[in-house]
Amino acid sequence: MQGIFYGIGVGPGDPELLTVKAINAIKNSDIIIAPKTEKNSESLALSIAKPYLRADVQIVYQTFLMVKNFEDSPKIFEDNVAEILAYLRDGKNVGFLTLGDPLFFSTYIYIFKLLKNSGVQIETVAGVPAFLAIAAKIGYPPAYGNDILSIIPATADKEKISAALKNSDAAVLMKVYKNFGEIAEMLDAENLLSNAALVSRCGLKDEKIIADINSHKNEKINYLSTILTRRD
Ligand SMILES: C[S@@+](CC[C@H](N)C(=O)[O-])C[C@H]1O[C@@H](n2cnc3c(N)ncnc32)[C@H](O)[C@@H]1O
DSSP states (O other), X not given: OOOEEEEEEOBSSOGGGSOHHHHHHHHTOSXXXXXXXXXXXXXXXXHHHGGGOOTTOEEEEEEEOOOXXXXXXXXXXXXXXXXXXXXXXXXXXXXXXXXXXXXXXXXXXXXXHHHHTTTOEEEEEXXXXXXXXXXXXXXXXXXXXXXXXEEEETTSOHHHHHHXXXXXXXXXXXXXXXXXXXXXXXXXXXXXXXXXXXXXXXXXXXXXXXXXXXXXXXXXXXXXXXXXXXXX
């Protein structure tokens, strides 16, 4: 019989933020796929899930490119999916770990799309997204009442970011690292800087909270950084 494919959200960093369902899926997996980028030799998702791994589990590292469009380089995804399919056809349950939530700005989405029509039994297990873990950590409600909240990847087109900021009461900015200074200036132009807070590596040992973005805007920040902000 073919195995089950689990897409497992492990949350943003704190191993206590995995759901019971995520832990059960990890324990039910014969093989755990630990995604990593070309630059990193470690898988952060794997280190978060470590306390829950079965003693006999087989860890398989898969390397993914950080791509804007899957269509630009589908081969790496297709090769990784072919490997997953071989394990599943061999009757193994496969758990694919994902930082935060699996269906929210994640590599897992491409894997999920490729597997969806191949007759595989897929169970996606929701995880705590980084922005909500950050909100809880710093006591910052991302949205309330009739707020219009925009979730904005800082890597998006500048005009689109600007339009979204203009039309929102509150915003979450993700993937803020390469253009941190420019994003800070855009927030300032929309009167969204004074209430903004940035958190890097939430829940990890080297977590950093920056309440006064203006005085840090020329610093280099980590890829795992998110800004929450709102109008007065
Ligand atoms: C590819 S997205 C992954 C999002 C993830 N699936 C989620 O549900 O949060 C990567 C972005 O998520 C945010 N992020 C993920 N983990 C984080 C953490 N521990 N602390 C702060 N931001 C984090 C950052 O904005 C980072 O650039």
